[in-house]
Structures are given as structure tokens and as C-alpha cells.
Amino acid sequence: MKIEKLYSFIFILLGVTVNGQVRQPHSLYFMETIPQISQMNPAFQPRANGYVMLPNVNFDLSSDIALKNIFQKQGDSWVTPLEIQYDYSKLRRATGKKATMFNFAADIDLLGFGFRTDNGYFSFGCSEHVLGNFAIPSDLFKITDEGLPPGTILDFSPLRTQGMMYMQLLFGYSYKVNDKLTVGVNVKPLMGQVAVASKIDKFKLDTGNIEQWEIDAKGNFYSSGPVDVTTKVDDKGKEYIYSAELFDFDDYEINDWTNFGTSFTNPGIAFDLGASYRIDERLTVSASLNNLGFISWKNKSNLNSVTFNGKYTFSGVEFNPLGGDDFEDLLNALGDSIIEAMNYDVKHDKFKTSLTPVLHAGASYKLNEAISVGLLSRSAFWKKGIRQSFNGSVSLQPYSFVAMNMGATWQVKGSVHFGGGFTFLLGPLQFYLLVDNIPVYWSTLTIDDEKFMLNDNTPLYIPERFKTITTRVGINLVFGRHGYMNKPMLDKGKSSWN
Numbered sequence: 001m002k003i004e005k006l007y008s009f010i011f012i013l014l015g016v017t018v019n020g021q022v023r024q025p026h027s028l029y030f031m032e033t034i035p036q037i038s039q040m041n042p043a044f045q046p047r048a049n050g051y052v053m054l055p056n057v058n059f060d061l062s063s064d065i066a067l068k069n070i071f072q073k074q075g076d077s078w079v080t081p082l083e084i085q086y087d088y089s090k091l092r093r094a095t096g097k098k099a100t101m102f103n104f105a106a107d108i109d110l111l112g113f114g115f116r117t118d119n120g121y122f123s124f125g126c127s128e129h130v131l132g133n134f135a136i137p138s139d140l141f142k143i144t145d146e147g148l149p150p151g152t153i154l155d156f157s158p159l160r161t162q163g164m165m166y167m168q169l170l171f172g173y174s175y176k177v178n179d180k181l182t183v184g185v186n187v188k189p190l191m192g193q194v195a196v197a198s199k200i201d202k203f204k205l206d207t208g209n210i211e212q213w214e215i216d217a218k219g220n221f222y223s224s225g226p227v228d229v230t231t232k233v234d235d236k237g238k239e240y241i242y243s244a245e246l247f248d249f250d251d252y253e254i255n256d257w258t259n260f261g262t263s264f265t266n267p268g269i270a271f272d273l274g275a276s277y278r279i280d281e282r283l284t285v286s287a288s289l290n291n292l293g294f295i296s297w298k299n300k301s302n303l304n305s306v307t308f309n310g311k312y313t314f315s316g317v318e319f320n321p322l323g324g325d326d327f328e329d330l331l332n333a334l335g336d337s338i339i340e341a342m343n344y345d346v347k348h349d350k351f352k353t354s355l356t357p358v359l360h361a362g363a364s365y366k367l368n369e370a371i372s373v374g375l376l377s378r379s380a381f382w383k384k385g386i387r388q389s390f391n392g393s394v395s396l397q398p399y400s401f402v403a404m405n406m407g408a409t410w411q412v413k414g415s416v417h418f419g420g421g422f423t424f425l426l427g428p429l430q431f432y433l434l435v436d437n438i439p440v441y442w443s444t445l446t447i448d449d450e451k452f453m454l455n456d457n458t459p460l461y462i463p464e465r466f467k468t469i470t471t472r473v474g475i476n477l478v479f480g481r482h483g484y485m486n487k488p489m490l491d492k493g494k495s496s497w498n
Contacts, residue, residue: 023060023105023380025434025470026391027405027421029362030374033397034423034432035114035476038123038172040360041288042184043274045121045174046114049480053112053125056474060105066415068464069094092141100138105131109474112170116480123172123186131356132163132196156203157219164353165194165225166268166295174274182276192266192295194225195353218309222351224266224297268295270355282366291355298350307345357381370397374407388412393420400482401425409436415465421472428477436470439463 024040031037035046035053069091071078079086112125139154167190174184200219207213270293276286297303359381364374372395380387393407406420421434442463 023062023358023378023436023470024058025419025421025436025472026376026378026389026409027393027407027419027434027436028472029360029376029391030364030372030393030395031403031405031421031423031432031434033403033481034430034474035123035478036109036472036474038114038121038174038184038186039170039272040290041274041276041286041362042123042172042186042272043174043182043276043286043288044184045116045176045182046478047481048116048478050115051113051479052477053109053114054475054477055111056107056109056472056476058105058107058109058470058472060103060468060470062101062103062468064100064102065091065094065467066464067466071464073464088141092138095136095138095141100136100141101133102136103133105129114172119176121172121174121184123170123174125168125170125172127168127170128165129168130163130165133160134162135160150207152205152207154205154207156205157200159198159200159203161196161198162353163194163196164192164295166266167191167193168270172272180278184272184274186272188270188272188293190268190270190293190295191264192224192268192297192299192353195223195266195295195297196225197222197351197353212313214311214313216311219307221306222297223304224299224302224351265299266295266297269293283363284365285363287359287361290358290360292357294352294354296350296352300348300350303348303350305347305349305351307347364395371395389414391419405434411468414467417468419470425478425481428479428481430476430478430481432472432474432476434472437466437468439466 028034028037029040032044033047035048035051036056037044037046071080072087072090074085074087081088081091106129108128110126110128112123112127114121114123135158137154137156137158139156142154169189170186171188172184172186174182176182198219198221200217202216202218204216205213206216270291272288272290273292274286274288276284278284357380359379360376362374362376364372366372374391374393374395376391376393378389378391389409389411391407391409393405395403395405397403402422402424404420404422406418408416408418410416417437419434419436419438421432423430423432
């Protein structure tokens with residue numbers, strides 16, 4: 001079986017999807033002067049009577065391990081994984097019991113607009129999205145610490161790669177039912193462009209003895225995207241992947257790019273639901289459930305799937321970290337052995353991918369006309385768990401043309417970090433910047449390594465506890481920026497419970 005180019009296909013799958021769940025900065029939830037507030041809760045009506053959304057960008061990066069786990073401090077200096085004194089056992093202890101997650105996501109709001117009616121608010125938008133996640137099995141780090149002695153059983157089943165690139169249209173409507181209750185919905189048709197998903201039920205490696213290893217594996221890889229896959233049939237009449245390469249985009253014409261970006265051959269739909277309830281003139285509670293949806297990948301011209309199942313026995317590979325063996329060479333040798341041992345099937349069936357539902361629950365309390373405080377709970381529902389965070393913040397609008405938000409977020413099973421944002425107006429032109437997780441702890445890292453092309457004692461400044469960052473920046477044109485929100489005068493210091 002000719003499988004010499006299967007590596008290229010696997011790395012395309014992994015490379016496309018080292019990215020992750022889309023999250024908005026927590027501070028956006030309480031900044032009613034920014035029209036995009038309705039993306040977090042469709043019941044929220046922007047302050048402006050109307051707006052035109054110019055390009056906006058939201059970027060999100062997160063990891064289960066911090067930089068201080070990757071770059072280890074020993075005495076007064078830091079060491080990298082490339083140095084001989086690096087302790088891989090510490091890295092393994094810092095990872096999760098089963099896997100370490102890495103996430104990256106980006107949203108680009110291309111264009112949009114919205115306007116107010118008597119009791120309602122309409123919103124329309126078009127945006128591009130890239131999201132996914134990559135999970136590295138913790139047992140992979142065990143190799144760097146213990147090597148591969150006979151009798152070792154490694155579980156690689158937590159290995160997972162998921163990702164999507166798609167275009168989204170948004171049709172939103174918020175309706176004020178009465179003076180207290182407001183409800184809203186966002187309907188979001190989706191146009192799938194690229195998708196990669198893995199489903200691994202079993203993937204164990206048993207190094208029973210020096211001469212013979214066993215793999216027990218079962219799972220699937222799915223992909224839909226700009227990949228030219230060449231298949232052949234072996235002597236037994238079974239189809240296999242001979243090569244996989246990215247399309248040559250130099251040969252694409254303008255209409256090819258248009259079809260790739262806007263085609264409904266991979267259709268999908270998603271919904272956001274929200275509600276807001278004003279208990280009195282000071283206290284408001286709200287909740288929203290976002291990203292209830294999926295994409296069905298049906299474009300037969302670029303659908304590919306690899307199915308593997310069974311137990312395989314093969315000759316093991318040698319690896320001795322104390323003897324100076326290179327970990328990269330080990331992975332290459334191990335990968336070659338696994339690919340040669342596996343019996344897999346190639347198909348071109350359609351499949352579905354789901355978005356990650358997110359639940360927001362918040363409350364805001366107005367201290368006076370210019371200052372309010374807010375509490376927000378956010379729950380992201382993964383297939384195998386929930387990512388939970390809590391945020392507390394203070395919003396300040398001393399003048400009509402400027403507003404700010406400052407707060408702190410606690411990521412459950414993570415850390416506490418600070419964030420916030422601001423927005424200001426120059427006539428109808430609005431600019432805003434929001435950031436979650438502003439690094440507080442910084443350390444100096446000195447590296448002398450030819451691979452980094454750095455000179456002796458070259459200092460690098462790193463946020464040692466960095467695990468996550470979410471940033472959003474954008475420009476809007478807003479009209480009637482005070483809206484119809486005729487706030488009553490609030491007596492300074494007066495409590496709504498008096």
C-alpha cells in the first residue's frame with residue numbers, strides 16, 4: 001500500500017484546526033453604547049437609534065497550560081523544552097489528567113446595520129468565522145518523561161481536532177414586551193467553507209515487550225475543504241489515500257473565490273435567544289443562549305473521511321531521552337509505524353458539525369446615571385464538559401461621547417485575570433477596544449539558541465501566567481446615540497430596596 005503522502009493529509013487536518021471556540025470579551029455584555037451588544041444577548045437594544053457596522057474583529061486564544069509551564073524557572077533563570085536540564089515531568093503534571101486543550105478563534109464582522117422601531121430593534125450583519133480546538137493527550141507528555149519502556153500502556157484516545165471556517169448572516173430582532181420585559185432572537189444562516197472533525201473512540205498503545213507492540217484503535221477523521229485528495233485501489237480492491245495537497249489557489253478565478261466563500265452547498269443554521277427583565281429603575285437581570293446550531297457538509301467535490309478500527313501488532317521503536325534521543329525523531333518513527341500498521345477505509349460521506357452553545361446570565365445595578373456594576377456568568381458547553389467563568393465589572397460613562405468598563409474574571413479551574421474596554425465618539429464615528437485578560441505578571445526569559453536565531457543573553461518578556469486572551473476592536477457609525485432611553489434621575493447612593 002502506497003501511503004507515503006498520508007502525512008501531508010494528516011498535517012492538513014491538524015494545521016487547519018489549531019484553533020478554537022469563539023468568545024466575546026466579558027465587558028461587551030454591559031457596554032450598551034456598543035451596537036454589537038446584541039450579539040451576546042439578542043434582547044439587548046443598542047443605545048443608538050440606528051447604526052452602520054464597519055469591519056470589526058474579535059480574536060480569542062486559550063490554553064489549559066500557562067507559559068510558566070512551558071518555560072520552566074530553575075533558580076534565577078528560565079529554561080526551554082530544547083535545553084537538556086528541562087524537566088518534562090513538571091510539564092506533564094501541569095497538563096490535564098486526560099488531555100491539554102488549545103483553542104484559537106477569530107470573528108470578522110464584514111458589514112452590518114440596525115435600527116429602532118417603536119418597541120423593537122432590527123439588526124442585520126454578515127461575518128466570517130474561524131474556530132476549533134486541538135487536544136493533546138497527556139500520555140504523550142509521559143513519553144518525554146519516562147520514555148517507552150516495555151509494559152507501558154499509553155492512551156491517545158483524548159486526541160481531538162475540530163475546526164470550522166464559515167460565513168454567517170445575521171437577522172436579529174428585539175421586542176420590548178412591556179416596561180420590564182424585553183425578548184430577542186438572532187437567526188443566523190451559515191455557509192460552511194472548511195471543516196475538520198475527529199471522533200476517536202479508542203487509541204491505545206501497549207509496548208508489551210521490546211520486539212512487539214500493539215495498537216488498539218477505532219475512530220474517524222472527517223474533512224471538507226480546499227484539499228485535492230488522490231485515491232487509488234490496492235490489489236484487494238480497497239480504496240486508500242495516495243496523496244493529499246491543498247488546492248492551487250493561483251489557478252482560482254474571481255468567481256471561484258466567490259463560490260468558495262458564499263456557496264450554500266454546505267448549509268447550516270444557528271439561533272441566539274435572549275431575555276432581559278428590569279426589576280426596577282436600578283436593577284436589571286438578563287440571560288441568553290447562543291450558538292444553537294449546526295452545519296451540514298454536503299459538497300461532494302471535497303468531502304473526505306478516514307475510518308480506522310481494529311488491533312494491530314508491529315515492531316516497536318526505541319527511544320531513550322537520557323541517551324540524547326530526539327523527541328521529534330521519535331514522533332516520526334512512531335507515526336511511520338502506526339501508519340504502516342493501520343488498516344483504514346476512505347469514504348466521501350456527508351457529515352454534520354455543531355457549534356458550541358454558550359449560556360450567559362447577568363445582572364446590572366445602576367449606582368447613578370453614570371456608574372453601574374455588573375455580574376456575569378458564562379457557560380460554554382463542550383461535548384465532554386463545561387467551561388465556566390464569572391465576571392464582575394464596573395461601567396462608567398461620565399460623558400455622552402465616552403464610556404469605559406473595568407473588571408475581573410475568574411475562570412473555573414483556571415486563574416483570575418483583569419480586563420475591560422472603552423469606546424469614544426467623534427461625531428457619528430465610534431471606535432471601541434475590549435480586552436479580556438490583561439497580563440499582570442511578567443518575567444524575563446533569556447535564550448541562547450541557534451534555532452531561535454538569538455544572540456547570547458537575548459531577553460524576552462513573557463506573561464508567565466498567560467492562558468487566555470480575548471480581544472475585540474471595531475468601528476461603527478452611530479446615529480441618535482442617546483436613543484429613546486430617557487433614564488429617570490437616580491438619587492446618588494439610594495438603594496432600589498429602600
